Amino acid sequence: MKKEVKVTESALKEVIDALGGAFQAQAEEEHYEACAKYIEEHGEHLHNPEHFDLFVNSDSAQLREVLVRNLLKVDKNGNPIEYSRSQLSELMFLYTNYGFMKNHLYRIIIKYEGHGCSADKTRYILALHQENIVTGNSPLFKDTSNYYVPDLGQADKWMAFTKSLHHLFYGNTEDYLKAHTELIAQLEKEVKELKEKQESIFTSSPLYQGHEQRNGFGKEIYQVYTFQNNLETLEIHQHDNGGWGYVLLVEGKQYGYAEQKEGLFPEWVTSLFKLLNEIE
Structure with a gap:
C-alpha cells in the first residue's frame, strides 16, 4: 500500500525559498565582478537611493528604450513599419514594463481562476493588448474552450484594465481605479452566479x-x-x-x-x- 504524503504549507514554502536562493546565488556569481567594480568606482554616490535611480535605473531604462525603439522600426520580416506617437508610447511601455503588467494581471487571474494555466492566460491577455495597440480593433476572447483563454470576465474589461496600468505606473490612478473596480465587479458577479448554480446542483441531489x-x-x-x-x-x-x-x-x-x-x-x-x- 502506498503511503499518502501530505504536502504542508510550511514544506511548500521551504521548497520555494530554496529555489529562490539558488537563482539568487547564480545571479550573484554571474554578475559579481561587474557589480563589485561598479560599486568600487561609484559606491559613495550610489548609497543615496535618489542617486542610484538617477545613475543606474535611468541608464538601464534608456538602454531598453533605445533598443525597443529601433526594434519597432521593422516587422519580424525586416520590413519598415511606422507607428503613431500614441502607438509607439503604448508599445514601448509594454516591452519595457512587461513584468509589471504581467504581475498585475497574474494576481487577479490566480485569485479568480486559480493557478492552472494562469501564466498562459496572462500571456494571452497581453498578446491581445498588443494586437489592440497595433490594429486599433477591440479584441474578443476567441474560442473560450482553449486553456489559455480566461474563463471569467469580458475582453473589453480586461483590455481597459491592462491599458490603465500604463497610467498607474506614472502615478495617474484615476483610470486604473475605474478599470480595476469595473473588472473586479464583473468577476465577482460571475463567480457569485457560478457558485449559486453549483449550490443548486449540490442541494438538489x-x-x-x-x-x-x-x-x-x-x-x-x-x-x-x-x-x-x-x-x-x-x-x-x-x-x-x-x-x-x-x-x-x-x-x-x-x-x-x-x-x-x-x-x-x-x-x-x-x-x-x-x-x-x-x-x-
Whole structure:
C-alpha cells in the first residue's frame, strides 16, 4: 500500500525559498565582478537611493528604450513599419514594463481562476493588448474552450484594465481605479452566479447530506459538500472563486484520476461531475 504524503504549507514554502536562493546565488556569481567594480568606482554616490535611480535605473531604462525603439522600426520580416506617437508610447511601455503588467494581471487571474494555466492566460491577455495597440480593433476572447483563454470576465474589461496600468505606473490612478473596480465587479458577479448554480446542483441531489466550512492553505475558507450512497462517500470542495475539487471514497478506498480514467467511478458521481462541468 502506498503511503499518502501530505504536502504542508510550511514544506511548500521551504521548497520555494530554496529555489529562490539558488537563482539568487547564480545571479550573484554571474554578475559579481561587474557589480563589485561598479560599486568600487561609484559606491559613495550610489548609497543615496535618489542617486542610484538617477545613475543606474535611468541608464538601464534608456538602454531598453533605445533598443525597443529601433526594434519597432521593422516587422519580424525586416520590413519598415511606422507607428503613431500614441502607438509607439503604448508599445514601448509594454516591452519595457512587461513584468509589471504581467504581475498585475497574474494576481487577479490566480485569485479568480486559480493557478492552472494562469501564466498562459496572462500571456494571452497581453498578446491581445498588443494586437489592440497595433490594429486599433477591440479584441474578443476567441474560442473560450482553449486553456489559455480566461474563463471569467469580458475582453473589453480586461483590455481597459491592462491599458490603465500604463497610467498607474506614472502615478495617474484615476483610470486604473475605474478599470480595476469595473473588472473586479464583473468577476465577482460571475463567480457569485457560478457558485449559486453549483449550490443548486449540490442541494438538489437526493444523495446530498449537508455542507460545512473548512480552512485551507493560508486564509482560505472553502465549502465542503458531502454526498453519501451506501459505501460511497463524495466530498466536493468549493473554493471562493467557484473552482472545486473532490475526495471520493468507495468502500473505504480513495478514488482519483486513475480510477476515473478506467471508468470505475460510480455512475451518480460521473453524472454530478457532468452537471458541474456544463455550467462552467
